[in-house]
Amino acid sequence: MTSFFDVLIGGVFHASVLFLVAAGLQLVFxxxxxxxxxxxxxxxxxxxxxxxxxxxxxxxxxxxxTFLPVLIVSGLVLGxxxxxxxxxxxxxxxxxxAFQLLLTFALxxxxxxxxxxxxxxxxxxxxxxxxxxxxxxxxxxxxxxYNVLVMxxxxxxxxSLGWFLQRTRHGRILRATAENREMAAALGADVRRIYxxxxxxxxxxxxxxxxxxxxxxxxxxxxxxxLVVEAFAVVVIGGLGSMRGALVGAxxxxxxRAAAISFYAELEVLAIYLIVIVVLVARPAGxxxxxxx
Amino acid sequence: xxDAPGRVLLVGVAIVVVAxxxxxxxxxxxxxxxxxxxxxxxxxxxxxNLLFGFTGLLSFGHALFVAIGAYSAAVLTGKLGVKSFEAxxxxxGIVAVIAALPVALLAVRYVRIFFGILTLAFGMLFHSFxxxxxxxxxxxxxxxxxxxxxxxxxxxxxDKTTFLIGPYxxxxxxxxxxxxxxxWRIVHSPFGLHLAAIRENPRKAxxxxxxxxxxxxxxxxxxxxYGAVGGAILGVNIGQAxxxxxxxxxxxxxxxxxxxxxxxxxxxxxxGAFTFIFLKSELMGATEYWRFFLGVTLAVIxxxxxxxxxxxxxxxxxxxxxx
Numbered sequence: 001m002t003s004f005f006d007v008l009i010g011g012v013f014h015a016s017v018l019f020l021v022a023a024g025l026q027l028v029f030x031x032x033x034x035x036x037x038x039x040x041x042x043x044x045x046x047x048x049x050x051x052x053x054x055x056x057x058x059x060x061x062x063x064x065x066t067f068l069p070v071l072i073v074s075g076l077v078l079g080x081x082x083x084x085x086x087x088x089x090x091x092x093x094x095x096x097x098a099f100q101l102l103l104t105f106a107l108x109x110x111x112x113x114x115x116x117x118x119x120x121x122x123x124x125x126x127x128x129x130x131x132x133x134x135x136x137x138x139x140x141x142x143x144x145x146y147n148v149l150v151m152x153x154x155x156x157x158x159x160s161l162g163w164f165l166q167r168t169r170h171g172r173i174l175r176a177t178a179e180n181r182e183m184a185a186a187l188g189a190d191v192r193r194i195y196x197x198x199x200x201x202x203x204x205x206x207x208x209x210x211x212x213x214x215x216x217x218x219x220x221x222x223x224x225x226x227l228v229v230e231a232f233a234v235v236v237i238g239g240l241g242s243m244r245g246a247l248v249g250a251x252x253x254x255x256x257r258a259a260a261i262s263f264y265a266e267l268e269v270l271a272i273y274l275i276v277i278v279v280l281v282a283r284p285a286g287x288x289x290x291x292x293x
Numbered sequence: 294x295x296d297a298p299g300r301v302l303l304v305g306v307a308i309v310v311v312a313x314x315x316x317x318x319x320x321x322x323x324x325x326x327x328x329x330x331x332x333x334x335x336x337x338x339x340x341x342n343l344l345f346g347f348t349g350l351l352s353f354g355h356a357l358f359v360a361i362g363a364y365s366a367a368v369l370t371g372k373l374g375v376k377s378f379e380a381x382x383x384x385x386g387i388v389a390v391i392a393a394l395p396v397a398l399l400a401v402r403y404v405r406i407f408f409g410i411l412t413l414a415f416g417m418l419f420h421s422f423x424x425x426x427x428x429x430x431x432x433x434x435x436x437x438x439x440x441x442x443x444x445x446x447x448x449x450x451x452d453k454t455t456f457l458i459g460p461y462x463x464x465x466x467x468x469x470x471x472x473x474x475x476x477w478r479i480v481h482s483p484f485g486l487h488l489a490a491i492r493e494n495p496r497k498a499x500x501x502x503x504x505x506x507x508x509x510x511x512x513x514x515x516x517x518x519y520g521a522v523g524g525a526i527l528g529v530n531i532g533q534a535x536x537x538x539x540x541x542x543x544x545x546x547x548x549x550x551x552x553x554x555x556x557x558x559x560x561x562x563x564x565g566a567f568t569f570i571f572l573k574s575e576l577m578g579a580t581e582y583w584r585f586f587l588g589v590t591l592a593v594i595x596x597x598x599x600x601x602x603x604x605x606x607x608x609x610x611x612x613x614x615x616x
Contacts, residue, residue, distance in 0.1 A: 097405060098351045102548060
């Protein structure tokens with residue numbers, strides 16, 4: 001029973017991380033029709049920068065418990081890198097999507113060395129900071145309070161994202177642009193600004209995600225390229241462009257991975273792609289996606 | 294090929310082949326060993342571009358077939374004692390076609406980005422298999438590829454480099470010429486025209502009686518065959534098959550090379566393969582941050598020169614002729 005609980009909690013924790021990255025991917029794809037391979041790089045950037053930010057904060061005399069708000073703020077601030085990158089992507093909006101995909105691949109290559117330049121080739125971590133919040137007991141299992149906070153933060157972000165997209169004026173304009181770009185523009189929506197803000201929001205989701213998770217796992221140079229394929233699995237299972245899909249897909253992938261690790265470690269990644277393929281055979285557009293063509 | 298442009302093309306190709314054949318005689322062994330992976334990639338890209346440039350399907354998992362080629366070479370030479378390079382190339386290609394069949398059956402239902410993501414998923418599936426099943430595949434260390442025999446000769450008296458830049462070089466060059474000629478015939482056959490019709494307008498092609506899925510499937514299988522032949526050449530050259538060959542970033546490099554050379558042209562990907570290999574090796578020699586500069590190169594090509602080096606060359610040619 002305990003092991004079942006461990007799998008469940010480990011899986012949900014991983015899912016909450018994946019959701020943030022996948023949500024950024026979905027948002028950018030849903031509105032701009034660009035598959036952003038660099039979403040994993042934003043995540044890694046947030047993680048590395050978070051480590052440095054906490055280091056500065058501690059050196060500046062802030063008490064240890066403030067590391068969580070420091071991480072969140074650093075993730076939010078770092079989101080500004082989305083703006084110049086969106087400016088760069090703007091040059092290929094009218095081109096074939098192969099070029100858009102390749103440009104984001106070029107970003108992956110560049111970020112790899114930017115991270116290496118600033119933080120070195122060796123993995124970095126935040127020491128034991130995440131344990132400083134203590135543990136909570138749930139029945140007969142106990143888990144770090146910090147992990148609970150990460151899961152809650154992810155849920156909070158999911159809810160506010162849903163509220164933003166469904167209930168606010170900006171969210172409606174955004175969805176209208178996703179539905180039909182020309183019509184939205186004709187009705188007075190400033191598509192340029194919408195694209196810039198959507199891409200930045202997608203970037204922020206990644207950088208905040210990376211910053212939130214770095215106390216529990218080391219930041220490494222493999223992170224961007226490893227994470228992006230998992231995020232891909234999430235969005236393909238859930239359906240490209242669908243937020244609900246990102247949520248469900250993240251849970252499927254997170255739980256599958258946790259279960260595979262504890263029962264048959266060789267299947268860790270294999271199981272995820274098998275599910276991807278099964279979903280695509282059964283429902284080509286993913287669980288919540290719109291049919292292709 | 295009786296017309297003037299055809300003759301110019303034929304002469305051009307002949308010059309390039311002769312230059313490549315003379316290359317080991319004039320260049321240092323180091324540069325000659327760089328040409329070998331370029332041969333491998335050139336062959337893989339001939340297949341890749343049948344899918345991308347001619348059929349309009351962007352595969353982001355094509356490294357899967359390159360890896361199948363290299364691992365086939367490892368299993369055949371290391372485990373099964375098959376040393377004939379000709380047999381290895383053929384078997385690697387056939388294995389890849391068999392492996393590609395289920396992938397293709399599923400993937401050809403999709404186009405555009407969905408096709409790319411699905412092929413990426415299959416590539417990663419194979420990568421995690423190679424990576425995790427240590428007993429079968431050697432895990433992250435991979436498998437050794439032993440030196441093959443060329444047309445029954447084992448060249449025992451040659452050391453490794455002399456073998457690679459000597460007889461092996463020429464056999465790979467010959468293989469490239471033969472496979473490029475075959476691909477030329479394929480894209481200029483009615484089959485190739487069908488593929489172009491599918492790329493331009495799948496619905497219209499279907500209306501005109503083109504069996505879109507079946508043609509995409511065939512193109513996919515052919516490209517898998519080429520990918521594995523290229524992979525086998527790479528495997529023998531490195532002496533090792535490792536899981537990174539199947540990783541999605543390697544697939545990305547294949548796309549990079551193709552766009553660098555120019556996917557709209559038959560010879561573009563070949564030029565791209567050679568340029569990429571030399572560029573990468575020069576950058577790696579010059580700086581620790583070579584990935585950054587590769588990324589910048591790719592960004593510049595994508596933004597400013599979407600037709601690649603071949604596009605630049607043909608613009609320059611047109612200008613020169615007009616004068």
